[in-house]
Amino acid sequence: MNTSYEWPLWERTNLICGIDEAGRGPLAGPVVAAAVVFPRWFNAEGTLLEKLNDSKKLSAELRSALAPEISKAAAFWAIEAVGPESIDEINILQATMRAMNLAIEKLVVAPELLLVDGNRFRSTLEIPFETIVKGDSRVFSIAAASVLAKTRRDEIMTEAATQWPHYGFERHFGYATKEHVEAIRMHGRCEIHRRSFRLRELGEK
Numbered sequence: 263m264n265t266s267y268e269w270p271l272w273e274r275t276n277l278i279c280g281i282d283e284a285g286r287g288p289l290a291g292p293v294v295a296a297a298v299v300f301p302r303w304f305n306a307e308g309t310l311l312e313k314l315n316d317s318k319k320l321s322a323e324l325r326s327a328l329a330p331e332i333s334k335a336a337a338f339w340a341i342e343a344v345g346p347e348s349i350d351e352i353n354i355l356q357a358t359m360r361a362m363n364l365a366i367e368k369l370v371v372a373p374e375l376l377l378v379d380g381n382r383f384r385s386t387l388e389i390p391f392e393t394i395v396k397g398d399s400r401v402f403s404i405a406a407a408s409v410l411a412k413t414r415r416d417e418i419m420t421e422a423a424t425q426w427p428h429y430g431f432e433r434h435f436g437y438a439t440k441e442h443v444e445a446i447r448m449h450g451r452c453e454i455h456r457r458s459f460r461l462r463e464l465g466e467k
Contacts, residue, residue, distance in 0.1 A: 263402055264306060269303070278299065278300070280404035280406055281296070281362050281404065283362060289461070291436040291454055292343040292345045292361075293343065296408070297362070297368070298338075298339045299337045300337060306402065311331055311332065316398035318398075320409070329409055336406065341411065343414070343415070344358075354456075359383065359384045374389070375389070377392055377394060377401055377403060377404055378404075379398045380395065420432045428445055
């Protein structure tokens with residue numbers, strides 16, 4: 263992937279920030295958002311970042327290789343997570359918006375334009391933004407944010423697996439796989455499960 267989407271925008275602004283999240287759908291764990299700003303006129307040609315794409319289209323091995331390259335190449339980047347208790351309290355959409363805004367606020371320099379994956383964004387900041395459907399496969403900085411968010415969330419869930427080994431978090435990362443549903447059936451929910459996410463398989467309504 264190249265920075266062709268960003269180049270026309272760099273004609274009128276310096277600091278463009280790509281934003282994406284990981285973990286809206288799982289039954290357990292946080293939702294994680296990343297914000298990434300690349301230097302103006304950044305070109306990934308001839309580097310590993312040429313392989314950058316929507317994190318869901320990349321292997322775990324390639325995501326792991328890309329994440330440190332993104333961190334080194336970016337001018338600024340930040341990651342924030344909102345945990346399951348907050349997700350249950352305010353719902354997953356609001357939690358996602360909170361994680362995105364927190365990641366933007368954490369950047370050491372405020373960006374001038376936000377490019378957000380998806381079709382909705384509720385900003386708490388006075389920064390212009392654009393929402394872009396399938397932005398993680400169309401926009402370089404959003405794809406970079408997608409990879410950072412996904413790799414960090416996978417790390418969190420792998421760490422959680424050492425504390426709650428019965429659930430297999432290191433394999434499914436909290437998604438509703440057959441293995442995970444069966445583990446909940448046998449052991450109930452642990453501290454990082456989202457209580458507001460119901461399972462028909464368990465007769466929950």
